[in-house]
Amino acid sequence: MMKVFLTDVIVGAFAIDLNGNVIHKVVAPNDINKLVERVLKIEDDQPTDEFLRLLDELVSNYGKDLEVVVDNENYVKYLSDVGLKAVLEHGSEVLLRFREELPKHFVELGFIKSEGEYYEFLHTISLTITRSKLRRVAQKRDLLAVQAIRAIDDIDKVFNLFASRLREWYSIHFPELDDLVKEHIDYARIVAELGSRDYINEKGLKRLGFSEGKINKIINISGKSMGAELSGHDVEPIQTLANIMLELDRLRDELTSYLSSVMKEVAPNTTELVGPLLGARLLSLAGSLETLAKLPASTIQVLGAEKALFRALRTGGKPPKHGVIFQYPEIHKAPRWQRGKIARSLSTKLAIAIKADYFTGRFIADRLRTDLEERINEIKTLYAKPPVKVEKVKGRKPRRK
Protein backbone atom coordinates (compact mmCIF):
# COMPACT_ATOMS: atom_id res chain seq x y z
CA MET A 1 0.00 0.00 0.00
CA MET A 2 1.39 3.39 -0.93
CA LYS A 3 1.96 5.87 1.85
CA VAL A 4 1.23 9.53 1.19
CA PHE A 5 1.42 12.57 3.43
CA LEU A 6 -1.15 15.34 3.06
CA THR A 7 -0.83 18.91 4.16
CA ASP A 8 -2.61 22.18 3.64
CA VAL A 9 -0.43 25.27 3.50
CA ILE A 10 -1.23 28.88 2.65
CA VAL A 11 -1.03 28.48 -1.10
CA GLY A 12 -2.61 25.07 -1.55
CA ALA A 13 -2.95 21.41 -0.62
CA PHE A 14 -0.12 18.95 -1.25
CA ALA A 15 0.35 15.18 -1.34
CA ILE A 16 3.90 14.01 -0.68
CA ASP A 17 5.44 10.56 -0.90
CA LEU A 18 7.86 8.90 1.52
CA ASN A 19 10.85 10.37 -0.29
CA GLY A 20 9.52 13.87 0.11
CA ASN A 21 8.45 14.32 -3.51
CA VAL A 22 5.24 16.17 -4.27
CA ILE A 23 3.13 13.64 -6.15
CA HIS A 24 0.03 15.75 -6.43
CA LYS A 25 -1.08 19.26 -5.57
CA VAL A 26 -3.99 21.64 -5.86
CA VAL A 27 -2.81 25.22 -5.85
CA ALA A 28 -4.97 28.19 -4.84
CA PRO A 29 -5.29 31.21 -7.12
CA ASN A 30 -2.70 33.88 -6.42
CA ASP A 31 -5.11 36.37 -4.93
CA ILE A 32 -4.75 37.65 -1.42
CA ASN A 33 -8.49 37.38 -0.67
CA LYS A 34 -8.53 33.75 -1.68
CA LEU A 35 -5.50 33.04 0.44
CA VAL A 36 -6.96 34.81 3.45
CA GLU A 37 -10.22 32.89 3.07
CA ARG A 38 -8.27 29.62 2.94
CA VAL A 39 -6.32 30.46 6.02
CA LEU A 40 -9.41 31.41 7.97
CA LYS A 41 -10.84 28.00 7.12
CA ILE A 42 -7.69 26.22 8.19
CA GLU A 43 -7.87 28.10 11.47
CA ASP A 44 -11.47 27.10 11.99
CA ASP A 45 -10.42 23.47 11.49
CA GLN A 46 -12.39 23.24 8.27
CA PRO A 47 -11.03 21.64 5.13
CA THR A 48 -10.24 24.07 2.32
CA ASP A 49 -11.66 23.67 -1.18
CA GLU A 50 -8.19 22.79 -2.40
CA PHE A 51 -7.80 20.06 0.20
CA LEU A 52 -11.11 18.45 -0.70
CA ARG A 53 -10.24 18.58 -4.38
CA LEU A 54 -6.87 17.05 -3.65
CA LEU A 55 -8.62 14.12 -1.94
CA ASP A 56 -10.93 13.54 -4.91
CA GLU A 57 -8.12 13.72 -7.40
CA LEU A 58 -5.92 11.42 -5.35
CA VAL A 59 -8.62 8.79 -5.27
CA SER A 60 -9.28 9.01 -8.98
CA ASN A 61 -5.55 8.90 -9.80
CA TYR A 62 -4.33 6.32 -7.33
CA GLY A 63 -7.44 4.50 -6.15
CA LYS A 64 -8.33 3.92 -2.54
CA ASP A 65 -5.47 1.65 -1.70
CA LEU A 66 -3.55 4.43 0.03
CA GLU A 67 -2.29 4.97 3.50
CA VAL A 68 -2.70 8.66 4.15
CA VAL A 69 -0.85 10.50 6.88
CA VAL A 70 -2.12 13.85 8.17
CA ASP A 71 -1.07 16.00 11.09
CA ASN A 72 -4.46 17.41 11.95
CA GLU A 73 -6.99 15.17 13.62
CA ASN A 74 -9.89 17.06 12.09
CA TYR A 75 -8.81 15.91 8.67
CA VAL A 76 -9.12 12.26 9.57
CA LYS A 77 -12.89 12.57 9.25
CA TYR A 78 -12.80 14.07 5.75
CA LEU A 79 -10.51 11.28 4.68
CA SER A 80 -12.83 8.56 5.85
CA ASP A 81 -15.69 10.41 4.11
CA VAL A 82 -14.06 9.66 0.77
CA GLY A 83 -13.19 6.14 1.92
CA LEU A 84 -9.49 6.65 2.59
CA LYS A 85 -7.59 5.13 5.44
CA ALA A 86 -6.06 7.86 7.57
CA VAL A 87 -3.26 7.92 10.10
CA LEU A 88 -2.68 10.82 12.44
CA GLU A 89 0.98 11.61 12.93
CA HIS A 90 2.33 14.73 14.55
CA GLY A 91 5.71 16.01 13.51
CA SER A 92 6.40 13.43 10.82
CA GLU A 93 9.81 13.92 9.18
CA VAL A 94 8.35 14.07 5.68
CA LEU A 95 5.95 16.90 6.45
CA LEU A 96 8.49 18.80 8.50
CA ARG A 97 10.98 18.63 5.67
CA PHE A 98 8.33 19.75 3.21
CA ARG A 99 7.54 22.78 5.35
CA GLU A 100 11.20 23.66 5.53
CA GLU A 101 11.27 23.68 1.75
CA LEU A 102 8.18 25.85 1.43
CA PRO A 103 10.09 28.92 0.24
CA LYS A 104 11.33 26.87 -2.71
CA HIS A 105 7.83 25.65 -3.54
CA PHE A 106 6.40 29.16 -3.30
CA VAL A 107 8.93 30.33 -5.88
CA GLU A 108 8.18 27.41 -8.20
CA LEU A 109 4.47 28.11 -8.00
CA GLY A 110 5.04 31.76 -8.81
CA PHE A 111 3.76 33.26 -5.56
CA ILE A 112 7.10 34.94 -4.96
CA LYS A 113 10.06 35.73 -7.18
CA SER A 114 12.85 34.50 -4.93
CA GLU A 115 13.15 32.54 -1.71
CA GLY A 116 14.31 35.71 -0.01
CA GLU A 117 10.83 37.13 -0.45
CA TYR A 118 9.22 34.29 1.46
CA TYR A 119 9.16 35.93 4.86
CA GLU A 120 8.01 39.21 3.44
CA PHE A 121 5.13 37.31 1.90
CA LEU A 122 4.33 35.67 5.25
CA HIS A 123 4.56 39.02 6.99
CA THR A 124 2.11 40.63 4.58
CA ILE A 125 -0.27 37.68 4.79
CA SER A 126 -0.15 37.58 8.57
CA LEU A 127 -0.88 41.30 8.85
CA THR A 128 -3.82 41.02 6.45
CA ILE A 129 -5.25 37.99 8.21
CA THR A 130 -4.89 39.55 11.63
CA ARG A 131 -6.60 42.72 10.50
CA SER A 132 -9.46 40.81 8.99
CA LYS A 133 -9.90 38.75 12.14
CA LEU A 134 -9.82 41.88 14.26
CA ARG A 135 -12.43 43.40 12.04
CA ARG A 136 -14.78 40.53 12.81
CA VAL A 137 -14.70 41.42 16.49
CA ALA A 138 -14.43 45.14 15.99
CA GLN A 139 -17.15 47.45 17.15
CA LYS A 140 -17.49 51.08 16.23
CA ARG A 141 -13.84 51.44 15.37
CA ASP A 142 -14.84 53.64 12.44
CA LEU A 143 -16.09 56.12 15.02
CA LEU A 144 -12.64 56.14 16.63
CA ALA A 145 -11.13 56.99 13.26
CA VAL A 146 -13.66 59.81 12.86
CA GLN A 147 -12.71 61.32 16.21
CA ALA A 148 -9.00 60.92 15.55
CA ILE A 149 -9.12 62.76 12.23
CA ARG A 150 -11.22 65.52 13.76
CA ALA A 151 -8.64 65.85 16.53
CA ILE A 152 -5.90 66.09 13.90
CA ASP A 153 -7.81 68.83 12.10
CA ASP A 154 -8.32 70.65 15.41
CA ILE A 155 -4.61 70.44 16.08
CA ASP A 156 -3.84 71.91 12.67
CA LYS A 157 -6.14 74.84 13.33
CA VAL A 158 -4.71 75.53 16.77
CA PHE A 159 -1.19 75.06 15.48
CA ASN A 160 -1.68 77.65 12.75
CA LEU A 161 -3.33 80.05 15.15
CA PHE A 162 -0.43 79.73 17.58
CA ALA A 163 2.07 80.05 14.75
CA SER A 164 0.71 83.47 13.77
CA ARG A 165 0.68 84.55 17.36
CA LEU A 166 4.23 83.30 17.91
CA ARG A 167 5.57 85.08 14.84
CA GLU A 168 3.89 88.35 15.77
CA TRP A 169 5.07 88.15 19.38
CA TYR A 170 8.66 87.09 18.74
CA SER A 171 8.95 89.65 15.95
CA ILE A 172 9.02 92.40 18.54
CA HIS A 173 12.40 90.93 19.43
CA PHE A 174 13.62 89.57 16.08
CA PRO A 175 11.39 90.78 13.21
CA GLU A 176 13.76 89.58 10.45
CA LEU A 177 13.37 85.90 11.37
CA ASP A 178 9.78 85.90 10.13
CA ASP A 179 10.87 86.03 6.48
CA LEU A 180 13.94 83.86 6.93
CA VAL A 181 12.19 80.81 8.34
CA LYS A 182 9.03 79.92 6.48
CA GLU A 183 8.10 76.61 8.09
CA HIS A 184 6.13 77.15 11.28
CA ILE A 185 7.65 74.13 12.98
CA ASP A 186 11.22 75.29 12.27
CA TYR A 187 10.37 78.72 13.57
CA ALA A 188 8.88 77.28 16.74
CA ARG A 189 11.92 75.09 17.25
CA ILE A 190 14.30 78.05 17.14
CA VAL A 191 12.26 79.97 19.67
CA ALA A 192 11.66 77.00 21.96
CA GLU A 193 15.18 75.63 22.00
CA LEU A 194 17.29 78.78 21.67
CA GLY A 195 15.03 81.59 22.88
CA SER A 196 16.54 85.03 22.93
CA ARG A 197 18.45 86.31 19.87
CA ASP A 198 21.63 86.27 21.97
CA TYR A 199 21.51 82.49 22.09
CA ILE A 200 20.97 81.99 18.41
CA ASN A 201 24.38 80.70 17.38
CA GLU A 202 25.89 78.27 14.93
CA LYS A 203 26.06 75.32 17.31
CA GLY A 204 22.43 75.65 18.31
CA LEU A 205 21.12 76.04 14.78
CA LYS A 206 23.20 73.12 13.60
CA ARG A 207 21.72 70.95 16.30
CA LEU A 208 18.28 71.90 15.02
CA GLY A 209 19.33 70.66 11.60
CA PHE A 210 19.50 73.87 9.57
CA SER A 211 21.66 74.05 6.48
CA GLU A 212 25.00 75.82 6.42
CA GLY A 213 23.68 78.62 4.21
CA LYS A 214 20.59 79.21 6.29
CA ILE A 215 22.62 79.29 9.49
CA ASN A 216 24.93 81.96 8.14
CA LYS A 217 22.01 84.09 7.00
CA ILE A 218 20.22 83.89 10.32
CA ILE A 219 23.34 84.67 12.37
CA ASN A 220 24.26 87.50 10.07
CA ILE A 221 20.93 89.22 10.32
CA SER A 222 20.52 88.48 14.00
CA GLY A 223 23.63 90.59 14.68
CA LYS A 224 22.05 93.68 13.15
CA SER A 225 18.41 93.05 14.01
CA MET A 226 16.09 96.02 14.38
CA GLY A 227 14.11 94.26 17.11
CA ALA A 228 13.80 95.31 20.73
CA GLU A 229 16.01 93.85 23.42
CA LEU A 230 14.02 91.55 25.70
CA SER A 231 14.88 90.18 29.12
CA GLY A 232 14.66 86.49 29.92
CA HIS A 233 11.52 87.29 31.85
CA ASP A 234 9.92 88.56 28.64
CA VAL A 235 11.18 85.74 26.41
CA GLU A 236 10.01 82.92 28.65
CA PRO A 237 6.28 83.09 27.90
CA ILE A 238 7.06 83.24 24.18
CA GLN A 239 9.13 80.07 24.57
CA THR A 240 6.32 78.38 26.44
CA LEU A 241 4.02 79.03 23.52
CA ALA A 242 6.63 77.65 21.11
CA ASN A 243 7.04 74.56 23.27
CA ILE A 244 3.33 73.91 23.16
CA MET A 245 3.52 74.02 19.37
CA LEU A 246 6.26 71.37 19.40
CA GLU A 247 4.13 69.31 21.72
CA LEU A 248 1.15 69.68 19.36
CA ASP A 249 3.32 68.57 16.47
CA ARG A 250 4.34 65.43 18.36
CA LEU A 251 0.75 64.73 19.25
CA ARG A 252 -0.21 65.09 15.60
CA ASP A 253 2.42 62.52 14.61
CA GLU A 254 1.17 60.09 17.21
CA LEU A 255 -2.45 60.54 16.20
CA THR A 256 -1.54 60.10 12.55
CA SER A 257 0.13 56.77 13.13
CA TYR A 258 -2.72 55.68 15.39
CA LEU A 259 -5.24 56.71 12.76
CA SER A 260 -3.32 54.85 10.12
CA SER A 261 -3.52 51.58 12.01
CA VAL A 262 -7.22 52.00 12.79
CA MET A 263 -8.00 52.87 9.18
CA LYS A 264 -6.09 49.88 7.83
CA GLU A 265 -8.29 47.73 9.98
CA VAL A 266 -11.72 49.31 9.45
CA ALA A 267 -11.31 50.40 5.84
CA PRO A 268 -8.30 48.70 4.25
CA ASN A 269 -9.39 49.32 0.64
CA THR A 270 -10.22 52.98 1.12
CA THR A 271 -6.95 53.47 2.96
CA GLU A 272 -4.93 51.77 0.24
CA LEU A 273 -6.58 53.93 -2.40
CA VAL A 274 -6.39 57.40 -0.82
CA GLY A 275 -4.36 57.03 2.37
CA PRO A 276 -5.51 57.07 6.00
CA LEU A 277 -6.02 60.84 6.35
CA LEU A 278 -8.23 61.42 3.34
CA GLY A 279 -10.01 58.13 3.98
CA ALA A 280 -10.79 59.20 7.53
CA ARG A 281 -11.97 62.64 6.36
CA LEU A 282 -14.50 60.94 4.11
CA LEU A 283 -15.64 58.82 7.06
CA SER A 284 -15.86 61.91 9.19
CA LEU A 285 -17.98 63.77 6.63
CA ALA A 286 -20.37 60.85 6.27
CA GLY A 287 -20.39 60.14 10.00
CA SER A 288 -19.72 56.41 9.85
CA LEU A 289 -18.54 53.68 7.54
CA GLU A 290 -22.08 52.41 7.17
CA THR A 291 -23.45 55.76 5.95
CA LEU A 292 -20.48 56.28 3.69
CA ALA A 293 -20.93 52.83 2.16
CA LYS A 294 -24.47 53.68 1.17
CA LEU A 295 -23.60 56.85 -0.71
CA PRO A 296 -23.42 56.84 -4.52
CA ALA A 297 -20.15 57.80 -6.22
CA SER A 298 -21.58 61.15 -7.31
CA THR A 299 -22.17 62.15 -3.69
CA ILE A 300 -18.76 60.94 -2.57
CA GLN A 301 -17.27 63.12 -5.29
CA VAL A 302 -18.64 66.30 -3.69
CA LEU A 303 -18.57 65.30 -0.01
CA GLY A 304 -17.24 68.28 1.87
CA ALA A 305 -18.37 70.78 -0.77
CA GLU A 306 -21.97 70.95 0.40
CA LYS A 307 -21.98 74.73 0.61
CA ALA A 308 -20.91 75.12 -3.00
CA LEU A 309 -23.33 72.42 -4.05
CA PHE A 310 -26.34 74.08 -2.45
CA ARG A 311 -25.30 77.45 -3.77
CA ALA A 312 -25.19 75.93 -7.24
CA LEU A 313 -28.61 74.37 -6.80
CA ARG A 314 -30.07 77.65 -5.58
CA THR A 315 -28.57 79.91 -8.21
CA GLY A 316 -28.45 77.45 -11.09
CA GLY A 317 -24.69 77.96 -11.29
CA LYS A 318 -22.03 75.31 -11.90
CA PRO A 319 -21.97 72.50 -9.36
CA PRO A 320 -18.63 71.81 -7.64
CA LYS A 321 -16.41 69.18 -9.28
CA HIS A 322 -14.94 67.87 -6.09
CA GLY A 323 -15.24 68.06 -2.34
CA VAL A 324 -12.65 66.85 0.11
CA ILE A 325 -11.20 64.41 -2.45
CA PHE A 326 -9.52 67.49 -3.88
CA GLN A 327 -6.79 66.61 -1.35
CA TYR A 328 -5.91 63.58 -3.45
CA PRO A 329 -2.57 64.62 -4.96
CA GLU A 330 -3.42 63.58 -8.52
CA ILE A 331 -6.38 65.94 -8.44
CA HIS A 332 -4.90 69.07 -6.98
CA LYS A 333 -1.68 68.71 -8.94
CA ALA A 334 -3.58 68.30 -12.21
CA PRO A 335 -4.42 71.27 -14.44
CA ARG A 336 -7.84 72.72 -13.74
CA TRP A 337 -9.63 71.21 -16.75
CA GLN A 338 -8.57 67.65 -15.90
CA ARG A 339 -9.60 67.78 -12.26
CA GLY A 340 -13.31 67.07 -12.69
CA LYS A 341 -12.58 64.02 -14.80
CA ILE A 342 -10.04 62.63 -12.38
CA ALA A 343 -12.41 63.37 -9.50
CA ARG A 344 -15.22 61.43 -11.17
CA SER A 345 -12.98 58.47 -11.84
CA LEU A 346 -11.56 58.50 -8.31
CA SER A 347 -14.97 58.68 -6.67
CA THR A 348 -16.23 55.74 -8.74
CA LYS A 349 -13.33 53.60 -7.52
CA LEU A 350 -13.72 54.94 -3.99
CA ALA A 351 -17.37 53.93 -3.88
CA ILE A 352 -16.39 50.37 -4.77
CA ALA A 353 -13.56 50.32 -2.22
CA ILE A 354 -15.77 51.64 0.57
CA LYS A 355 -18.50 49.12 -0.18
CA ALA A 356 -15.96 46.31 -0.09
CA ASP A 357 -14.68 47.61 3.25
CA TYR A 358 -18.14 47.70 4.74
CA PHE A 359 -19.87 44.71 3.21
CA THR A 360 -17.28 42.04 2.49
CA GLY A 361 -13.95 43.11 3.92
CA ARG A 362 -12.27 41.67 0.83
CA PHE A 363 -9.09 43.31 -0.30
CA ILE A 364 -9.53 44.58 -3.84
CA ALA A 365 -7.70 47.89 -3.67
CA ASP A 366 -4.62 46.81 -5.60
CA ARG A 367 -6.75 46.16 -8.67
CA LEU A 368 -8.75 49.35 -8.13
CA ARG A 369 -5.58 51.33 -7.87
CA THR A 370 -4.10 50.01 -11.10
CA ASP A 371 -7.38 50.76 -12.88
CA LEU A 372 -7.42 54.25 -11.46
CA GLU A 373 -3.83 54.96 -12.42
CA GLU A 374 -4.52 53.79 -15.94
CA ARG A 375 -7.56 56.00 -16.21
CA ILE A 376 -5.66 59.00 -14.85
CA ASN A 377 -2.91 58.51 -17.41
CA GLU A 378 -5.55 58.27 -20.10
CA ILE A 379 -7.12 61.54 -18.97
CA LYS A 380 -3.73 63.20 -18.94
CA THR A 381 -3.02 62.24 -22.54
CA LEU A 382 -6.53 62.71 -23.93
CA TYR A 383 -6.98 66.11 -22.34
CA ALA A 384 -3.43 67.37 -22.35
CA LYS A 385 -4.50 70.76 -23.71
CA PRO A 386 -7.01 73.13 -22.10
CA PRO A 387 -10.42 73.02 -23.81
CA VAL A 388 -11.10 75.73 -26.37
CA LYS A 389 -13.35 78.36 -24.87
CA VAL A 390 -15.13 79.55 -28.07
CA GLU A 391 -17.28 76.46 -28.23
CA LYS A 392 -19.43 77.83 -25.45
CA VAL A 393 -20.50 80.80 -27.49
CA LYS A 394 -21.88 78.55 -30.20
CA GLY A 395 -24.66 77.50 -27.93
CA ARG A 396 -25.44 74.31 -26.10
CA LYS A 397 -23.80 71.14 -27.22
CA PRO A 398 -25.37 67.83 -26.35
CA ARG A 399 -23.56 66.59 -23.25
CA ARG A 400 -22.96 63.06 -24.48
CA LYS A 401 -22.41 61.68 -27.89
Added chain:
Amino acid sequence: MAEVVRVYGHSTYKDVYVVELEDGSTRLATRNLVVGKRVYDEWLFKFNDVEYREWNAYRSKLAAALLKGIKELAITSGSKVLYLGAGSGTTASHVSDIVGLEGRVYAVEFAPRVMRELLSVAESRKNLIPILADARFPQRYRYLVGYSDVIYADVAQPDQASLVLLNAKHFLKEGGYLYLAIKARSIDVTKEPDEVYRREIDTLKKGYFDILDVIHLDPFDKDHAMVYARYVK
Protein backbone atom coordinates in the same frame (compact mmCIF):
# COMPACT_ATOMS: atom_id res chain seq x y z
CA MET B 1 18.05 61.76 30.57
CA ALA B 2 21.75 61.76 31.13
CA GLU B 3 24.14 61.66 28.20
CA VAL B 4 25.44 58.33 26.95
CA VAL B 5 29.09 57.75 27.77
CA ARG B 6 29.53 54.52 25.88
CA VAL B 7 27.76 51.43 24.65
CA TYR B 8 29.25 47.96 24.63
CA GLY B 9 28.17 44.42 23.92
CA HIS B 10 27.06 42.44 26.96
CA SER B 11 29.76 40.08 28.19
CA THR B 12 27.45 37.06 28.49
CA TYR B 13 24.52 37.72 26.19
CA LYS B 14 25.30 38.12 22.52
CA ASP B 15 23.39 40.85 20.68
CA VAL B 16 22.41 42.53 23.94
CA TYR B 17 24.05 45.84 24.82
CA VAL B 18 24.91 47.81 27.90
CA VAL B 19 24.51 51.57 27.80
CA GLU B 20 26.63 53.50 30.25
CA LEU B 21 25.31 56.91 31.24
CA GLU B 22 27.00 60.04 32.48
CA ASP B 23 25.87 59.47 36.05
CA GLY B 24 27.66 56.11 36.07
CA SER B 25 24.50 54.01 35.88
CA THR B 26 23.99 51.41 33.17
CA ARG B 27 20.99 50.25 31.17
CA LEU B 28 20.32 47.06 29.29
CA ALA B 29 19.51 47.76 25.63
CA THR B 30 18.95 46.25 22.21
CA ARG B 31 19.83 47.70 18.85
CA ASN B 32 16.70 49.37 17.46
CA LEU B 33 15.54 47.59 14.31
CA VAL B 34 13.24 50.48 13.42
CA VAL B 35 15.24 53.63 14.01
CA GLY B 36 13.34 56.44 15.69
CA LYS B 37 10.43 54.27 16.77
CA ARG B 38 9.54 53.45 20.35
CA VAL B 39 7.30 50.57 21.36
CA TYR B 40 6.46 51.39 24.97
CA ASP B 41 7.87 54.25 27.05
CA GLU B 42 11.49 53.12 26.73
CA TRP B 43 14.40 55.50 26.13
CA LEU B 44 16.18 55.67 22.82
CA PHE B 45 19.95 56.15 22.92
CA LYS B 46 22.20 57.14 20.07
CA PHE B 47 25.85 56.20 20.12
CA ASN B 48 28.27 56.23 17.18
CA ASP B 49 25.31 56.64 14.83
CA VAL B 50 23.60 53.49 16.07
CA GLU B 51 20.31 53.68 17.91
CA TYR B 52 19.62 51.51 20.95
CA ARG B 53 16.43 50.95 22.89
CA GLU B 54 16.51 50.77 26.64
CA TRP B 55 15.31 47.35 27.78
CA ASN B 56 13.36 47.96 30.95
CA ALA B 57 13.56 45.04 33.38
CA TYR B 58 10.50 46.24 35.27
CA ARG B 59 8.47 45.94 32.08
CA SER B 60 10.03 42.86 30.50
CA LYS B 61 10.56 39.56 32.28
CA LEU B 62 13.27 38.52 29.86
CA ALA B 63 15.28 41.64 30.64
CA ALA B 64 14.77 40.90 34.34
CA ALA B 65 16.04 37.35 33.83
CA LEU B 66 19.16 38.70 32.12
CA LEU B 67 19.83 41.20 34.88
CA LYS B 68 19.39 38.41 37.40
CA GLY B 69 22.04 36.48 35.53
CA ILE B 70 20.19 33.64 33.85
CA LYS B 71 22.61 31.07 32.45
CA GLU B 72 22.37 31.84 28.76
CA LEU B 73 20.45 33.79 26.16
CA ALA B 74 19.73 31.29 23.41
CA ILE B 75 18.06 33.97 21.32
CA THR B 76 20.63 35.59 19.04
CA SER B 77 20.73 37.20 15.65
CA GLY B 78 19.08 34.94 13.10
CA SER B 79 17.09 32.89 15.64
CA LYS B 80 13.58 31.76 14.90
CA VAL B 81 11.47 32.31 17.98
CA LEU B 82 7.94 31.19 18.70
CA TYR B 83 6.59 33.66 21.23
CA LEU B 84 3.47 32.53 23.10
CA GLY B 85 1.50 35.30 24.82
CA ALA B 86 3.16 38.22 23.09
CA GLY B 87 0.95 40.82 24.74
CA SER B 88 1.31 44.29 23.27
CA GLY B 89 4.84 43.50 22.17
CA THR B 90 7.04 44.93 24.92
CA THR B 91 9.36 41.94 25.18
CA ALA B 92 8.60 40.69 21.67
CA SER B 93 9.93 43.93 20.21
CA HIS B 94 13.28 43.45 21.95
CA VAL B 95 13.39 39.86 20.76
CA SER B 96 12.71 41.23 17.28
CA ASP B 97 15.66 43.65 17.72
CA ILE B 98 17.92 40.79 18.76
CA VAL B 99 17.08 38.28 16.03
CA GLY B 100 17.29 40.97 13.35
CA LEU B 101 16.07 40.72 9.78
CA GLU B 102 17.56 37.26 9.28
CA GLY B 103 15.58 35.98 12.24
CA ARG B 104 11.88 35.52 12.87
CA VAL B 105 9.48 36.10 15.73
CA TYR B 106 6.15 34.31 15.48
CA ALA B 107 4.09 36.22 18.01
CA VAL B 108 0.96 34.44 19.22
CA GLU B 109 -1.58 36.44 21.21
CA PHE B 110 -5.28 35.74 21.62
CA ALA B 111 -6.76 38.93 23.06
CA PRO B 112 -7.99 41.22 20.26
CA ARG B 113 -7.51 44.39 22.25
CA VAL B 114 -3.88 43.59 22.95
CA MET B 115 -3.33 42.28 19.43
CA ARG B 116 -4.24 45.66 18.02
CA GLU B 117 -1.21 47.17 19.73
CA LEU B 118 0.98 44.27 18.72
CA LEU B 119 -0.18 44.70 15.14
CA SER B 120 1.03 48.26 14.98
CA VAL B 121 4.40 47.12 16.32
CA ALA B 122 4.51 44.36 13.68
CA GLU B 123 3.67 46.74 10.85
CA SER B 124 7.09 48.33 11.03
CA ARG B 125 8.98 45.20 12.08
CA LYS B 126 9.33 42.88 9.11
CA ASN B 127 10.57 40.00 11.24
CA LEU B 128 7.58 40.01 13.57
CA ILE B 129 4.70 37.81 12.42
CA PRO B 130 1.57 38.54 14.43
CA ILE B 131 -0.76 35.61 14.99
CA LEU B 132 -4.15 36.20 16.57
CA ALA B 133 -4.81 32.73 17.92
CA ASP B 134 -5.16 30.64 21.03
CA ALA B 135 -1.84 29.01 21.87
CA ARG B 136 -3.69 25.93 23.09
CA PHE B 137 -4.43 25.00 19.49
CA PRO B 138 -1.14 25.12 17.59
CA GLN B 139 -2.52 23.27 14.56
CA ARG B 140 -4.54 26.40 13.79
CA TYR B 141 -1.41 28.40 13.06
CA ARG B 142 0.85 25.67 11.78
CA TYR B 143 0.47 27.00 8.23
CA LEU B 144 2.35 30.16 9.29
CA VAL B 145 4.89 28.98 11.79
CA GLY B 146 8.07 27.23 10.76
CA TYR B 147 10.57 25.21 12.73
CA SER B 148 11.77 27.28 15.66
CA ASP B 149 15.00 27.45 17.62
CA VAL B 150 13.40 28.84 20.74
CA ILE B 151 10.00 29.00 22.40
CA TYR B 152 9.39 31.93 24.69
CA ALA B 153 6.23 31.50 26.74
CA ASP B 154 4.53 34.04 28.96
CA VAL B 155 0.82 33.34 28.66
CA ALA B 156 0.09 33.68 32.37
CA GLN B 157 -2.18 30.63 32.46
CA PRO B 158 -2.17 27.89 35.08
CA ASP B 159 -1.59 25.10 32.52
CA GLN B 160 1.25 26.80 30.69
CA ALA B 161 3.58 23.83 30.68
CA SER B 162 1.22 21.56 28.77
CA LEU B 163 0.54 24.34 26.30
CA VAL B 164 4.29 24.66 25.80
CA LEU B 165 4.68 20.91 25.24
CA LEU B 166 2.02 20.93 22.59
CA ASN B 167 3.69 23.79 20.75
CA ALA B 168 7.11 22.22 21.14
CA LYS B 169 5.83 19.04 19.53
CA HIS B 170 4.69 21.01 16.53
CA PHE B 171 7.39 23.58 16.10
CA LEU B 172 10.45 23.26 18.32
CA LYS B 173 13.47 21.67 16.75
CA GLU B 174 15.39 19.00 18.60
CA GLY B 175 17.89 20.63 20.93
CA GLY B 176 15.88 23.86 20.85
CA TYR B 177 15.44 26.02 23.92
CA LEU B 178 12.60 27.22 26.09
CA TYR B 179 12.15 30.28 28.26
CA LEU B 180 9.07 30.07 30.42
CA ALA B 181 7.88 32.79 32.76
CA ILE B 182 6.23 30.96 35.57
CA LYS B 183 4.32 32.11 38.62
CA ALA B 184 6.43 31.62 41.74
CA ARG B 185 6.01 33.48 44.96
CA SER B 186 9.01 32.41 46.96
CA ILE B 187 12.36 33.85 45.98
CA ASP B 188 14.14 30.60 46.60
CA VAL B 189 12.36 28.96 43.72
CA THR B 190 13.73 25.51 44.36
CA LYS B 191 11.95 25.52 47.71
CA GLU B 192 8.75 26.82 46.21
CA PRO B 193 5.90 25.48 48.34
CA ASP B 194 3.43 26.23 45.59
CA GLU B 195 1.77 23.13 44.22
CA VAL B 196 1.15 24.71 40.81
CA TYR B 197 4.78 25.59 40.34
CA ARG B 198 5.98 22.06 41.07
CA ARG B 199 3.41 20.51 38.78
CA GLU B 200 4.46 22.77 35.93
CA ILE B 201 8.13 21.86 36.27
CA ASP B 202 7.21 18.16 36.42
CA THR B 203 5.17 18.43 33.26
CA LEU B 204 8.11 20.00 31.46
CA LYS B 205 10.47 17.25 32.58
CA LYS B 206 8.07 14.54 31.47
CA GLY B 207 7.75 16.30 28.12
CA TYR B 208 11.47 15.91 27.34
CA PHE B 209 12.71 19.23 28.65
CA ASP B 210 15.98 19.39 30.55
CA ILE B 211 15.76 22.19 33.08
CA LEU B 212 18.98 24.21 32.74
CA ASP B 213 18.22 27.09 35.06
CA VAL B 214 15.43 28.61 37.14
CA ILE B 215 15.77 32.12 38.38
CA HIS B 216 13.45 34.33 40.37
CA LEU B 217 12.83 37.78 38.91
CA ASP B 218 12.61 39.65 42.19
CA PRO B 219 12.88 42.69 42.61
CA PHE B 220 11.89 43.46 39.01
CA ASP B 221 8.91 41.14 39.16
CA LYS B 222 7.97 39.75 42.53
CA ASP B 223 5.63 37.01 41.35
CA HIS B 224 7.54 35.26 38.58
CA ALA B 225 10.51 33.09 37.91
CA MET B 226 12.08 32.33 34.55
CA VAL B 227 12.66 28.72 33.59
CA TYR B 228 15.34 27.99 31.02
CA ALA B 229 15.22 24.53 29.47
CA ARG B 230 16.39 22.47 26.52
CA TYR B 231 14.28 20.21 24.34
CA VAL B 232 15.82 16.76 24.16
CA LYS B 233 12.90 14.86 22.57
